[in-house]
Amino acid sequence: MARPAPRYLEIQQHILAKIQRGEWPTDHRIPGEEQLALDFNVSRMTANKAIRELVQRGYLTRQPGAGTFVTERKAESSLMEVHNIAEEVRGRGHHYRARVQRAEAIDASEDIALQLGVKRGSKVFHTRIVHHENDEPIQLELRYVNPRHVPDYLDADFTLTTPHQVLIQTWPITDIEHVVEAVSADTRQAEELAISTSLPCLQLRRRTWSNDLLISYAVLIHPGDRYKLRSAWKD
Structure with missing residues (x-):
């Protein structure tokens, strides 16, 4: 018999x-710990744990003396x-769209x-x-693929699917290599990302393998004010 989920969850x-349905938009002040504890019939410590974790995950922000508010989350990926x-x-409950600049x-x-x-x-x-x-x-994605391994890559409609989806259908990823650095976008990149060339960007260089084959x-390139990269490690 499955155990019930913890009450803080x-x-x-x-x-x-509430956030994903738009009922609590960015900067909305959520009910305090005491009210949540009362509404869910739990201790204030349990309500605090629920809020604290959502703050750590970037959904909420605390303002001393003012309360807890919904924050505008940056897009986030794991390293x-x-x-x-x-x-x-x-x-994240948002709409996704891709604009294909080149496929060649x-x-x-x-x-x-x-x-x-x-x-x-x-x-x-x-x-x-x-x-x-x-x-x-x-995100601006510049991807290079070995045609020997994925000969049908360019046949995909990348407005309906992503390069990641196309690649893993044939070659599941077994190894990755990441190199991250802060960069400035050139004129073309800035235009594509709708940013100024003075805005710092996060650049991630990624190589992916499937067993011993280097696939892509x-x-x-991500606008620094809209994106963050996350890394977590557990022993």
């Missing part, structure tokens, strides 16, 4: 449902895992050849896609 689910960005956006076969430059483990000048598949959350650009190399 019930409070969290209630709060998240330890690779997720489908469309699912991440929809999981190109000759590998020296850098791309090195990163993808192919000869310089050999043909590789390239996609350039701007991912949107609620019609706001949150991607450069993911």
Whole structure:
């Protein structure tokens, strides 16, 4: 017989449902701990735990003397895992859309050849896609794929699916390599992301393997004021 979920999770689910349905928008002051404890017939400590965890996860913010408020969450991805960005956006209760800038076969430059483990000048598949959350650009994805491993890559409609979905259908990811740095967007990138060239960006370089095969190399650029990367480790 399954054990009932902890009561603090019930409070969290209630709060998240209110946020996702738009009943509690950004900057809305949520009920205090005493009121939540009364509403759910729990101790104030349990209500505090529910709120504290949602603050840590970025859904709420505390303002001393004023209360607890719904915060505008930055889009977030994990550094330890690779997720489908469309699912991440929809999981936050938001609308996802992709704008495909390029989908083509190109000759590998020296850098791309090195990163993808192919000869310089050999043909590789390239996609350039701007991912949107609620019609706001949150990620520019420049991806390079070895056509030997995914010959049908460019046949996909990337307005309906993502490169991640296409790749894992054939080659489940077993290993990843991430390199993160702060960068400034060039003029073209800034235009695609609808930002100023003076705004700092987070750039993530990612290589993915399936067993011993190096499948793809991607450069993911995020506006620094709209995105954060998270890393968690447990022993």
